[in-house]
Amino acid sequence: MKRYIEANKERFFEELFSLLRIPSVSAKSANKPDMLRCAQRLRELLTESGADGAEVCPTAGNPVVFGWKTVDPSLSTILIYGHYDVQPAEPLEKWNSDPFEPVIHDGAIWGRGANDDKGQLFMHLKAFEYLVATRKLRHNVKFIFEGEEEIGSPSLPQWISDNRDRLSADICLVSDTTMISDKVPSINCGMRGLAYFDVTVTGPDKDLHSGHYGGAVANPINVLCEMISSLTDDCGRITVPGFYDRVVELSDEDRAQLARAPFDLDEYKDFLGIREVRGERGYSTIERTGIRPCLDVCGIWGGYMGEGAKTVLPSTAHAKISMRLVPDQKSGEISELFERHFLSMAPDCVRVDVRRSEGGNGFLIPITSEAYLAASRAMADVYGVEPVPSRGGGSIAVLAEVQKILGIDPLLMGFGLERDTIHSPNESYLLSQFFAGMESIALFYGYYK
């Protein structure tokens, strides 16, 4: 594949850039037309890469792009999953170049989606193209590219249910995660689930003068801060009753296995520019993101946010609260527990509204499976060292659904690195990882039954 990449590199960039230039931000309704444009462009790329057919399939939300190539029905089938939607690019002023005008410099591609997930799904398209072009393809291949991953995949489970028969496969291959480092390749064998809420605290029905009313009327910002603060205790544990009931406690052996992954706390802190880490007492940093749940406020706002000093006691305060979940926590159940608890905490002096925004369950995959071993061999060939199993802290909500509806395991061959700062300004994707990913994927096809 190396030579094929060398010969076609410029075209690869051109094709990927045509995807990156489309601001397919699923969180924003203003970008609705871009979702369809991006889906249509993916359909073209699927056909050009060698698929027998490709369709833009409508759903209740953004369309799913479905593509397929049947080599021989008796061979096993690989289902590729990816997503063409991206996170909002804000704060725009922190980008060094236009997030939707990709550029290459310093050995990387820069732009929103360069890694997550346009860059990573594109590796699958080109590994597939290579196998078709060189007549090396010995599997049937199916592709699902969805447009709602960044908002929790609200429409995909239904679409998968409705198309269950067309989607039958032996394994679901996904590149939408990171590895530990390019020196220490790793394969993600578990991800966390998610429950995400928009909450609003309303005090008086209008903004008030903070001098005339301050001290006598509850300030919704102060109340919201109190409520958020009380959601975690001094040990960094979440106080929602029942929250930990289904959290699987790992055995000492499993924890020792996880601790084998190389990790340098000082490097980690340096990379983030922090003096100290913080998390649940009794767990290491790797465990805190890999096997333990957490609660983060992803956004908060209320009152006067402009320049200078406005003395206002505002009517409302808002926050976006997310919880990352681990096996066997169920997103729906946790959402109910959270909602009930948060509402029950509300003092009489305010009104509290909780709206579920998105969610999905976490999952674990067996590291003894044939697919895992094939991926491990492929990556060992490319990187020169055997990859280590790891646990990802993020969530791909829909993969637990795929596992449930189609009865197949996902396999997470992710080639992102921490330095790519996905979801943040200046997202990038190293060219070396981009190419190593294509090679690893092409080799995977060879090693997988």
Added chain:
Amino acid sequence: MKRYIEANKERFFEELFSLLRIPSVSAKSANKPDMLRCAQRLRELLTESGADGAEVCPTAGNPVVFGWKTVDPSLSTILIYGHYDVQPAEPLEKWNSDPFEPVIHDGAIWGRGANDDKGQLFMHLKAFEYLVATRKLRHNVKFIFEGEEEIGSPSLPQWISDNRDRLSADICLVSDTTMISDKVPSINCGMRGLAYFDVTVTGPDKDLHSGHYGGAVANPINVLCEMISSLTDDCGRITVPGFYDRVVELSDEDRAQLARAPFDLDEYKDFLGIREVRGERGYSTIERTGIRPCLDVCGIWGGYMGEGAKTVLPSTAHAKISMRLVPDQKSGEISELFERHFLSMAPDCVRVDVRRSEGGNGFLIPITSEAYLAASRAMADVYGVEPVPSRGGGSIAVLAEVQKILGIDPLLMGFGLERDTIHSPNESYLLSQFFAGMESIALFYGYYK
């Protein structure tokens, strides 16, 4: 004065509207040119109303407009204070009409500054004009209109010090407050002081993916919420060490006197649209705003505030924290206590910055003074009932400075009502109060020595 108002009403509106149309928002640097325009317009109005002279005086910040009329140096001198700057109009979408295009309907003037303080200072201009025009003026009069009241009057104390001799007077008359209701006129005999801060909590040096890092890296929003929450205890008391050391506890007698002011808690709650009030344990609602200090977050922001669900662990979180102070708390001393305490609370996992934004001391004025009694008689004539003394919860930072530098007491004849929602969208000023205010002020001149 009633007949004079009737004959000149339309011109009064036109003149006032020419002030209201200038967006003199002192909190925003973009409005800098409007500050000068507004000051120049006020100088014109002073001269047209009958002043001997009027000047736009530069300061380190926005200009002060100074006007004067000398009738006879042996007569006593009234110093009128007002401010021509206004609060920001945001949130703009909540206004029923353009905040800077005033309109009259439902018996009121609507627009930013209609009451606070352009509408109220304008009553003084026209009461003065009437006295001059009808040759009834038996006092020397001086006017100070400043352009920085809403940001804590940073430049005025210095200007007053520098011009101490020109400003000598017997009483400082101010209309920048509210009365209990138009059925229950009141005179404000004390105001709270203010200390206002911009605080920033910084965690990682960039926004992070909340899945990859959540649980292991301190989220600055969560930390800010914890810090804010810990600033008050379960009894509604502020936890900053030393905060209450200088708070004057009122005698039971004084508290009984305050309790005489008519107050209907149910009406109060209805007006605000709240089910319950909240404040420091052991004090009534009137006491909580009148004689007790408080802490309010006037603004908070951080992370993703847009539509949908962005899973981000942000780099920074911000808040605007204000404290209202009572005698004998000193704004400077409280600021130091707060700053020290807030910084000391910061956990190692974040960096905390505190910036003082504005501040000023509170004050009390004697209700046995000649000026108070003259105001009381004037208002009793106009309203048909004797006004009650009250304590305002707001702050006019500079009045304590006036008291200190010029050695004269302020007298607060305020004609605003709660319904005017100053500092909020749809600020208004009742025409009946606007005219009753002019009449009361004109009568005050008659009753004051």
